[in-house]
Amino acid sequence: MxxxxxxxxxxxxxxxxxxxxxxxxxxxxxxxxxxxxxxxxxxxxxxxxxxxxxxxxxxxxxxxxxxxxxxxxxxxxxxxxxxxxxxxxxxxxxxxxxxxxxxxxxxxxxxxxxxxxxxxxxxxxxxxxxxxxxxxxxxxxxxxxxxxxxxxxxxxxxxxxxxxxxxxxxxxxxxxxxxxxxxxxxxxxxxxxxxxxxxxxxxxKLNLSKKQKHVSIDYSITERIEQYETIRDNFLNNFMNDPNIFIKMTQSMQMAYCDEPIKLKKVSKLIDDNTVIFCKFIRSKNTLIEAFPTTKVLTYGTGSLGLNLQEYNKIVFFDKTFDYAQQEQAERRIYRMGQSEDVTYYHLTGDVGLESMIDRNIKNKVTMLSAFKKAAMENKGKELIDNL
Missing domain, CATH: 3.40.50.10810 (Tandem AAA-ATPase domain)
Structure with missing residues (x-):
């Protein structure tokens, strides 16, 4: 060795x-x-x-x-x-x-x-x-x-x-x-x-000669938008400035559209034999496995730790994660020692406020919980919720 x-x-x-x-x-x-x-x-x-x-x-x-x-x-x-x-x-x-x-x-x-x-x-x-x-x-x-x-x-x-x-x-x-x-x-x-x-x-730190490229793929939430809005409106009507409720409800809102059919159409144009798909929910995973039975599908909870997948050079992030550390761990499953190709990450982004909020937090390396606590401390909790 x-x-x-x-x-x-x-x-x-x-x-x-x-x-x-x-x-x-x-x-x-x-x-x-x-x-x-x-x-x-x-x-x-x-x-x-x-x-x-x-x-x-x-x-x-x-x-x-x-x-x-x-x-x-x-x-x-x-x-x-x-x-x-x-x-x-x-x-x-x-x-x-x-x-x-x-x-x-x-x-x-x-x-x-x-x-x-x-x-x-x-x-x-x-x-x-x-x-x-x-x-x-x-x-x-x-x-x-x-x-x-x-x-x-x-x-x-x-x-x-x-x-x-x-x-x-x-x-x-x-x-x-x-x-x-x-x-x-x-x-x-x-x-x-x-x-x-x-x-x-x-x-x-990891230093490789291979390049990393991030590509945002936008999609419209149509068939699942009513479920999302119902959960959001219920959240607004019962908001209690509680971090636990905030995380629970935003998780529920995201899961409402996790299997949006348009997302699957977008993914079908991205994948090949060198692609790994990361998702967040069991519902997403089951949908993806049924739609793409020959593609490797992993969840952030288990797939982002310990696996060496440098034989792949593409990742599709089907669901966004609230935690930037999970995304970073997932990226490093393919961008690691032994990788012989440039790598590409595809980030699916829906047209609702929650998706934009997650993107901002990931960019600033802030968790959803930290963002909520900061807003609450500054008495901007209602403003944060309105952005959903």
């Missing part, structure tokens, strides 16, 4: 410490880098904690790269749902002399109050070596760094979660309908933060 320059740098840097983070963008080969890093140690047992949907793909990768250390792969979701599995893993690790715990897609443990996070940290305490892998650059997830660094070692940051937030995050608290909400304004003291974690973090 031949490592890239960034992969070699990562192995060289993190082999000097027993805990570390590979914050390498999707497509830069972080799995192979992790394997090479593991091979520099004397570990006699490796535990890979990954999203359940990526277990099979990781297993294939380990076979592909002739990984020879004793190992076990467990879905991070299983840790919170199965006491028996958790106790079995503790038993396995207690018998190892130099255990190594690797957490892939480590944002899955960003909620410090979740059972999965607690158990992952506890398993990490039983290991001599600990490594986290994440495809999102650290500058996008400052607040999420604390639980990840705490997994590696509490000695890295040497501060509680609240101390971390007060040191590096500027945020505003506001109260609406009897509930307190927080809105992050910006980050500060980042040079200090980076200086603390620098010895334990390798951050790599």
């Amino acid at each position: 031949t490592l890239s320059a960034d992969q070699n740098k990562a192995v060289h840097q993190l082999s000097k410490v027993k805990v570390g983070a590979l914050f390498m963008e999707p497509g830069t080969g972080k799995t192979l880098t992790a394997i090479e890093l593991i091979n520099t140690t004397d570990t006699d047992y490796c535990l890979f904690i990954v999203p359940f949907s990526t277990k099979e793909n990781l297993s294939k990768e380990l076979v592909k790269w002739n990984f020879s250390r004793p190992y076990r792969i467990v879905g991070v979701e299983t840790l919170s749902g199965s006491d028996r599995t958790y106790l079995d893993i503790i038993s396995d690790m207690s018998q190892a002399n130099h255990a190594f715990v690797i957490v892939d897609e480590s944002l899955k443990i960003k909620n410090i109050n979740a059972i999965r996070t607690y158990r992952t940290i506890e398993l990490g305490r039983l290991a001599e070596y600990r490594l986290i892998l994440n495809g999102t650059p650290i500058s996008k997830n400052i607040l999420d760094l604390w639980p990840q660094m705490n997994f590696l070692s509490p000695k890295i940051l040497k501060m509680t979660e609240n101390e971390f937030k007060d040191t590096f995050v500027s945020y505003v608290k506001f109260k609406q309908d009897g509930k307190w909400h927080e809105f992050i304004k910006n980050y500060h003291n980042l040079d200090y933060l980076y200086s603390i974690i620098a010895p334990f973090v390798f951050d790599a």
Whole structure:
């Protein structure tokens, strides 16, 4: 196997410490880098904690790269749902002399109050070596760094979660309908933060010679527009300035037209054997599979993580996602090391306000929830809803 320059740098840097983070963008080969890093140690047992949907793909990768250390792969979701599995893993690790715990897609443990996070940290305490892998650059997830660094070692940051937030995050608290909400304004003291974690973090960007092209395909919502407007009007009449209601209702509005027949006609003119289609809803997926049975159809929830699809060079985004990170992950399924062609992304855009709102948020790398909280804090919630 031949490592890239960034992969070699990562192995060289993190082999000097027993805990570390590979914050390498999707497509830069972080799995192979992790394997090479593991091979520099004397570990006699490796535990890979990954999203359940990526277990099979990781297993294939380990076979592909002739990984020879004793190992076990467990879905991070299983840790919170199965006491028996958790106790079995503790038993396995207690018998190892130099255990190594690797957490892939480590944002899955960003909620410090979740059972999965607690158990992952506890398993990490039983290991001599600990490594986290994440495809999102650290500058996008400052607040999420604390639980990840705490997994590696509490000695890295040497501060509680609240101390971390007060040191590096500027945020505003506001109260609406009897509930307190927080809105992050910006980050500060980042040079200090980076200086603390620098010895334990390798951050790599993807640099390919291949070009990326984004194409917007407009369509009119005709057969499903009545469903959309009914949900929208009901939302306006019962609006309570509640983030949860906002997300629920906008999801329902988008699903109302997800299988608009005109969308299928547009897609039929775009696809070929080199095309992957990403959608958001099961309803969309079933419609697409029926219409295009020989085309690979994936949802953002499962298909945007862990898959290597560099044999394809086109993606059709059938439904828009509310989360720019999901779109970025999906794009990197085909734009990654090993891609031999230029790639094209087709974004289907309907003629309703919600579609424009999603596009603006994606462009500004803001989630729908963040956009709502900002509008609510500025007393522009009604204005935001009117744009739908």
